[in-house]
Amino acid sequence: xxxxxxxxxxxxxxxxxxxxxxxxxxxxxxxxxxxxxxxxxxxxxxxxxxxxxxxxxxxxxxxxxxxxxxxxxxxxxxxxxxxxxxxxxxxxxxxxxxxxxxxxxxxxxxxxxxxxxxxxxxxxxxxxxxxxxxxxxxxxxxxxxxxxxxxxxxxxxxxxxxxxxxxxxxxxxxxxxxxxxxxxxxxxxxxxxxxxxxxxxxxxxxxxxxxxxxxxxxxx
Numbered sequence: 001x002x003x004x005x006x007x008x009x010x011x012x013x014x015x016x017x018x019x020x021x022x023x024x025x026x027x028x029x030x031x032x033x034x035x036x037x038x039x040x041x042x043x044x045x046x047x048x049x050x051x052x053x054x055x056x057x058x059x060x061x062x063x064x065x066x067x068x069x070x071x072x073x074x075x076x077x078x079x080x081x082x083x084x085x086x087x088x089x090x091x092x093x094x095x096x097x098x099x100x101x102x103x104x105x106x107x108x109x110x111x112x113x114x115x116x117x118x119x120x121x122x123x124x125x126x127x128x129x130x131x132x133x134x135x136x137x138x139x140x141x142x143x144x145x146x147x148x149x150x151x152x153x154x155x156x157x158x159x160x161x162x163x164x165x166x167x168x169x170x171x172x173x174x175x176x177x178x179x180x181x182x183x184x185x186x187x188x189x190x191x192x193x194x195x196x197x198x199x200x201x202x203x204x205x206x207x208x209x210x211x212x213x214x215x216x217x218x219x220x
Contacts, residue, residue, distance in 0.1 A: 022085035025093045030078035037074040038091030049182045061181045063092045063174040092178040098169030102144035103137040105165040110212035111136030117208040126199040128190040132183040137173050144202035151206045162213040
């Protein structure tokens, strides 16, 4: 079951309900052919949610890798994914970037502004996540991490001035319905569908993203 939460006239976040983490992880591997691996999870300690890693100051409670060799643990096999989450049903779902997709990470306010512009421009989008720490990740074809800095410069923006980060090889994103900290779960701003199976190149969407991040930088 999904419930949509109104955010802007241009975008609504589909909220997933009642779907087990294991089912989601298996579906990502089976239907999207994304590699997945289990990460940390949240535990209730004296009525307070804490990260399973045990670090009271964990910067990403419930949504980070727990093993240094996570790149070798990540799997695109639905069977293996089912087995991994059977061992720890509460584990977060983490998706490595730099394999079947890269991700462009921006502040939520800039992300929704960019989504509105992309809608007007009739651009084709891939999946987009929205996290409880108010970030959004736009899925694009692999190789974006090498392209984006030059693309941003050509648009007239010094990359260091924008809160825009490209995640490629060696990084990962948390996938819905992973809970992140005490404020909620990762959700889809643009959920995976048959229509967006083919991802855009970073060059196709970088202009509205850079513009939105530039506006956000000036506002701050």
